[in-house]
Amino acid sequence: MVIKDFLIREIFDSRGQSTVEVGISTKDGLAFYSSVPSGKSRGSKEAAVLDFKSASSIKNIKKLSAVKGQNFASVKSFDDFLLKLDGTKNKKALGGNVMLGFSMSFARAKAFEAGEELSEFLHKEFFKDIPLKKEWSPVIFSNLINGGEHAENNLDIQEYMVLVDTSKGVKNSVKKLIYFYDSLGDLLKKKFRIPGILPIGDEGGYSLDFKDNFEPMVVLSDLIKKNGLAGSFRLGLDAAASSFYSGNRYIFGGRKLTTEKLADTYLSAFKKFPMLYSIEDPFSESDPEGFCSVLSRVKGNMLVGDDLTVTNSSLVEKYASIGAINGVIIKPNQAGTVSEAASAILSARLRGVKTVISHRSGETEDVFIISLGKASDSYGLKIGSPTRERMLKFNELLRI
Ligand code: 2PG
Ligand code: MG
Numbered sequence: 001m002v003i004k005d006f007l008i009r010e011i012f013d014s015r016g017q018s019t020v021e022v023g024i025s026t027k028d029g030l031a032f033y034s035s036v037p038s039g040k041s042r043g044s045k046e047a048a049v050l051d052f053k054s055a056s057s058i059k060n061i062k063k064l065s066a067v068k069g070q071n072f073a074s075v076k077s078f079d080d081f082l083l084k085l086d087g088t089k090n091k092k093a094l095g096g097n098v099m100l101g102f103s104m105s106f107a108r109a110k111a112f113e114a115g116e117e118l119s120e121f122l123h124k125e126f127f128k129d130i131p132l133k134k135e136w137s138p139v140i141f142s143n144l145i146n147g148g149e150h151a152e153n154n155l156d157i158q159e160y161m162v163l164v165d166t167s168k169g170v171k172n173s174v175k176k177l178i179y180f181y182d183s184l185g186d187l188l189k190k191k192f193r194i195p196g197i198l199p200i201g202d203e204g205g206y207s208l209d210f211k212d213n214f215e216p217m218v219v220l221s222d223l224i225k226k227n228g229l230a231g232s233f234r235l236g237l238d239a240a241a242s243s244f245y246s247g248n249r250y251i252f253g254g255r256k257l258t259t260e261k262l263a264d265t266y267l268s269a270f271k272k273f274p275m276l277y278s279i280e281d282p283f284s285e286s287d288p289e290g291f292c293s294v295l296s297r298v299k300g301n302m303l304v305g306d307d308l309t310v311t312n313s314s315l316v317e318k319y320a321s322i323g324a325i326n327g328v329i330i331k332p333n334q335a336g337t338v339s340e341a342a343s344a345i346l347s348a349r350l351r352g353v354k355t356v357i358s359h360r361s362g363e364t365e366d367v368f369i370i371s372l373g374k375a376s377d378s379y380g381l382k383i384g385s386p387t388r389e390r391m392l393k394f395n396e397l398l399r400i
Contacts, residue, residue: 022101047096146201
């Protein structure tokens with residue numbers, strides 16, 4: 001596959017903030033485009049993000065022009081070329097966002113050349129040893145109540161998610177989720193006496209002040225029971241705890257907690273809410289001991305690394321091997337290329353760590369992650385509330 005030309009265009013994400021779209025053209029006159037989302041609660045080891053001005057500077061374009069006219073046999077060889085061209089540890093020269101845009105567009109071009117669906121192509125390219133299912137039925141991680149940095153309310157926890165089992169049919173499950181999301185809205189309107197539209201956070205979940213960090217769990221558990229969904233809906237949290245960690249303490253519910261105290265808080269939440277299955281980033285990325293202390297004391301629950309592992313195969317290996325995580329978030333833009341994201345997935349699978357392919361809080365219309373999830377038969381798919389721009393990912397899931 002030879003790249004004839006490319007462009008880097010400024011577009012805006014779901015928060016109206018600047019991000020990049022990368023287009024590449026081939027000698028047959030075809031063009032392939034990909035756009036890159038943006039995170040707000042970011043891990044410190046994520047690939048660097050260049051703003052549009054630097055991304056499209058004469059210097060950067062000149063450097064990137066080295067991809068033109070070259071023949072790359074695989075996504076991996078293309079990505080390796082980009083990595084060499086960048087030459088830095090965290091992709092700050094070319095920009096991890098720019099590199100990912102190239103990498104996804106190249107994968108799309110290759111899939112087209114092979115006459116394959118993107119998921120089929122990615123499967124052959126990276127995940128040959130994993131059986132490719134005709135219908136992928138991931139657990140959908142849907143964030144229905146937003147807090148933390150994603151909302152303007154008093155919740156320290158960033159995301160209160162329902163985990164929807166789709167094994168009995170994806171479309172029906174999505175329909176149930178939409179119904180559940182709407183009935184949650186009705187309930188919250190009554191409970192908080194809000195006559196008009198409810199305020200929502202960055203990922204489409206409702207954003208209100210609650211009595212404490214666990215009141216949303218009571219509301220969600222009760223509603224799941226009331227709607228007879230206890231068999232197919234569970235609960236999950238993304239604490240994004242780096243955002244409330246300061247000076248070796250967690251500022252949680254207005255109190256300063258030690259790692260041990262926060263661990264106890266989570267352990268009692270698991271007891272109090274039997275539907276609670278997973279907690280993502282329960283502790284700061286600089287506090288892996290916290291993860292270990294909780295994971296060693298629970299059975300059948302999932303502790304998920306996100307800021308801790310930043311879609312990096314060595315970090316996944318490191319934290320899986322010390323017993324800090326048994327689940328991991330995969331966000332291609334944390335890694336900066338498709339092949340590095342794929343290798344983080346493989347690293348997780350090798351160690352029995354469940355992979356959850358995830359969006360970012362600032363999203364674009366790009367639905368690449370859905371194909372990546374199917375290609376790797378990932379356990380979960382985290383794509384926000386079934387509303388507004390988030391709906392694009394749900395619809396792509398129905399398509400593939
Ligand atoms: C997270 C993500 C997505 P952000 O923390 O998991 O939900 O948020 O994209 O802001 O990092
Ligand atoms: Mg997270």
